[in-house]
Amino acid sequence: MEAPAMSATGTITMTMREVDRFKAIQDVVDGRLTPTRAAERFGLTTRQIRRRAARLREHGSEGLVSGKRARPGNYRPQAATANHALSA
Numbered sequence: 001m002e003a004p005a006m007s008a009t010g011t012i013t014m015t016m017r018e019v020d021r022f023k024a025i026q027d028v029v030d031g032r033l034t035p036t037r038a039a040e041r042f043g044l045t046t047r048q049i050r051r052r053a054a055r056l057r058e059h060g061s062e063g064l065v066s067g068k069r070a071r072p073g074n075y076r077p078q079a080a081t082a083n084h085a086l087s088a
Contacts (some may be wrong), residue, residue, distance in 0.1 A: 012062050013069075021052070022064050028053050 014065035
């Protein structure tokens, strides 16, 4: 599945946690921080850090934003079930 194309003037909404991770991953990409130190800082593995650094190189900052944003949860009840439960 491909990431959606974004224009140069598009807006990306990030949480403060995502911004903090973006800065650290950017430091890893730029060589100012080792993947091991970044992994320790966020409680991740070095493999996860390397994968996120590769995603940052390929997709830019939007590659680090959660893909689950604005999508319903997996365990959300169906509308009919929710209405039935609320009417009882």
